[in-house]
Amino acid sequence: MPELLKPEDPHTLSPERKADTTRVGATTEEEIQISRPSLRDWLDLRLGWSGFVRKTLDEPMPAGVGWWQTLGNLLMTLLMFQFITGFALAMYYSAGTQSAYESVKNITYNVPLGSFVRGLHVWGSTIIVLALVTHTLRVFFWGSYKKPRELTWLVGVFIFQVILGFSFTGYLLPWDQKAYWATVVGTRIAATIPVVGDPLLNLIRGGPEVGSLTLTRFYAAHVMLLPALLIGLMGIHLYLVRRHHIAGPVNPQRGKPEPFFPNQLFKDAIVQLVGVGLVIYLALSMPPALEALADPTGVDVAPRPEWYFLGLYELLKVMPAGFEIIATGVIPGAVSLGMIFLPWLDRSESRHPARRQWIIVTGIAVILLIGLMTLKGLLDTPPPHIPAPGHGTTISGH
């Protein structure tokens, strides 16, 4: 066989050949004949990959950028894990009211590593929300949403909402008591909106009650719609981050920008290691549970939403009768709109917190309110007037 037709393998090339292929360009006809490009060069010509990698590694990091800027990449890593564990879970899950609970039970108690993989997915979602909130707060306090990064922020807000959508739809899938009742209450929130409330509720539930069509709707959103949206939004977000580069500290620090590699990338890797390690630790030490099968006729414990919706849950408790729309619509709506329009509400030129006081004060007030309400929800045990099971008069006829 003539040598030129041998399969491409960079490792078997002679040293001269290797050297040859790394040359920038073969000039003479003869040289083109001889210098078969390495696989790397072959791909590079077609993909432009090495340029991309080099640009990424050389991405300028202004002096003062450090640990706080690792959260975005942590989120990407955790989301990748979430996609993978979600895909794996979907192979054992069955989205029907007669089968969902059994399939999750099987995953949790029978399938080898099932409890662990489910634990990674469950705890991953919690750590993602924590990282997301921290990332958002750091961008807020650094004022990084200001010109020209308004749209980076805006896309980020949409990502935030998509993530909350993931957790709301995912919570129903095990079809246990907690899942069912949190969804009954959570979807009813839609019905408190004047005029369109009832049709909206029917649309979300796929009918007047939470049932088999609610489950398939939530499943379709959780595994098709939301991932597609998230990937698209993340792509735009990252493109914009690269386009405008990371903003430096609010007080510009002395020193030249450093390339992303190696210092920042190393910090990113450490944070990813800690974040993923935490998820693994939680999945092993607190494996996910499953409550009793969903029972539309009753609840024995107070149904509670996922912890990051507890603030809203507490808010609902303190709203007087007839004003629930304030808790279900007005306040969450105002917070969302405030987040969406933040770059245009905050007109100050400076990113320094001292020079955009009202925004910072309002922001801290909102954060404190949400934080305190969430804390209250976490500390709250079910209301004391609900007695232990067995006290009430429950007669079952028929």
Place this chain on the structure above:
Amino acid sequence: MKDSNTEQCSCCNPCSKDEVKPDPKSPDRRKFLGASVGIINVGLLAAIAGPVLGFIASPLGRKRSSKWVPVAALEDIPEGAAHEISYKLAIKDGYQDITQKYTVFLTRQGDDVICIDPACTHLGCRVKYQDDQKRFFCPCHGGVFDAEGKVVSGPPPHALDRHKTKVEKGQVWIQREV
């Protein structure tokens, strides 16, 4: 270089001027074709959005009807306190026919029976009846109702819903939506 088009060109071979230059001789044709592409795209969007949205929103068109259901024998309901009764009903749940268990509270005064639905009027949790306090308590956001179903305290906006009842030959029937 005179022509900015050639300068900006990102492909590897030097490209000729005419390749990227708009055709100045027929601006109307350009406009027409551009508008056509726009219209075609709107048509494509409508072709997919119309059927899919109609498909997704179909539960909105479903009519509910009411039905009388026998739930208990009158003599089984003691006078006074609200009594939780459960009954089964064959319903259509999306793609499947199932037998769903429901509960209601029945209160009897002589031959009159009132039937209270256990769904809290706030956001739909199931209320529980406390015999000793003669009150309904909601486990979710602390709604409290009296034995008649009227709001005592908490966020619920109005009294617990009632179902129509009738008593025939010692049998209590309630009317409910299916």
